[in-house]
Amino acid sequence: DAKTTQPPSMDCAEGRAANLPCNHSTISGNEYVYWYRQIHSQGPQYIIHGLKNNETNEMASLIITEDRKSSTLILPHATLRDTAVYYCIVRVPHTGTASKLTFGTGTRLQVTL
Amino acid sequence: GAVVSQHPSWVICKSGTSVKIECRSLDFQATTMFWYRQFPKQSLMLMATSNEGSKATYEQGVEKDKFLINHASLTLSTLTVTSAHPEDSSFYICSAKTGGNTGELFFGEGSRLTVL
Numbered sequence: 225d226a227k228t229t230q231p232p233s234m235d236c237a238e239g240r241a242a243n244l245p246c247n248h249s250t251i252s253g254n255e256y257v258y259w260y261r262q263i264h265s266q267g268p269q270y271i272i273h274g275l276k277n278n279e280t281n282e283m284a285s286l287i288i289t290e291d292r293k294s295s296t297l298i299l300p301h302a303t304l305r306d307t308a309v310y311y312c313i314v315r316v317p318h319t320g321t322a323s324k325l326t327f328g329t330g331t332r333l334q335v336t337l
Numbered sequence: 338g339a340v341v342s343q344h345p346s347w348v349i350c351k352s353g354t355s356v357k358i359e360c361r362s363l364d365f366q367a368t369t370m371f372w373y374r375q376f377p378k379q380s381l382m383l384m385a386t387s388n389e390g391s392k393a394t395y396e397q398g399v400e401k402d403k404f405l406i407n408h409a410s411l412t413l414s415t416l417t418v419t420s421a422h423p424e425d426s427s428f429y430i431c432s433a434k435t436g437g438n439t440g441e442l443f444f445g446e447g448s449r450l451t452v453l
Contacts, residue, residue: 258441267343267430267444268381311380324371325432325442327381 228312233332236306242299244331246312249293254316257288258325259297261308268311268327271297302335309333339365339435343445350421351453357417358448360387360431366411367433371442372404375428387414387431421452 229247236242248257258273272279272286274295279286285298299306311330340363350356360370368389373381385406386394393406403425405417414433418425432444 260444262381265428265447265449267341267432267447270441270443273441324383324386326383327373329380 228314228328230310230312230328230331232329233334235334235336236299236302238303238335238337239301242302242306242333242335244297244299244310244312244333245294246297247294248312248314251292251314252316255314256317257286257292257295258313258315259284259286260311260313260325260327261306262311262330263305263308271310302333304335304337307333307335339363339433339443341431341433341443341445343429343431343448345448346446347449347451349451349453352422353420355417355419356421356450357415358429358431358450360414360416360433360445362412362433362443365433365435367414367435368411370408370414370431370433372406372414372416373430373432375430375447381430384416389414418450421450423452426450426452 256273256275259271260268262268272284274286288295309330309332311327342361344359370387372384374384375381383396384399387406387408389408389411395401403419408414428447428449430447432442434442
């Protein structure tokens with residue numbers, strides 16, 4: 225699985241958009257970009273994933289650059305409940321035992337009043 | 338999204354005792370589940386892959402005789418920490434994958450183990 229680089233921490237004012245970057249310059253053509261987040265003392269929560277097109281769901285938007293070497297997770301209107309560690313993971317979507325995820329250190333997002 | 342449930346959410350035990358943690362996929366079947374461990378202020382570390390009907394696959398450095406994994410059905414995997422010691426105190430998290438090639442992994446709420 226390709227390695228990712230994320231800033232260790234970010235702050236965002238409540239109500240503003242939170243833009244979390246992720247660099248994955250060694251991503252290969254068949255690897256997807258996945259985002260998870262972990263609120264303190266809870267299990268990780270799936271947010272969104274994509275291959276090359278931008279994706280949007282009820283939680284967030286994922287913007288992937290044309291060369292696919294970086295991506296940005298956007299929380300359009302951050303709330304205090306979005307305070308969490310956000311993990312960007314790139315991998316080939318496997319079936320069965322190969323579908324395990326390898327977590328990096330992530331970005332700790334602090335949403336403030 | 339799919340629901341994965343863990344039980345208990347927290348447990349305190351005495352050193353030398355064994356503790357069992359359950360992981361259930363509530364609305365889907367999971368032939369494969371994964372067990373992670375997370376120490377304070379650290380990221381999740383994969384411990385083992387649990388396969389329904391067969392032996393688990395352990396990551397390097399994880400003692401299979403200490404962390405017993407059983408995956409007896411398509412909706413239940415258990416992790417038993419045997420002869421627990423204070424250094425085993427940690428946050429244990431399981432995950433399961435929904436079907437399909439792009440099926441995402443869903444995680445349980447985690448189980449916090451404290452060994453006295």
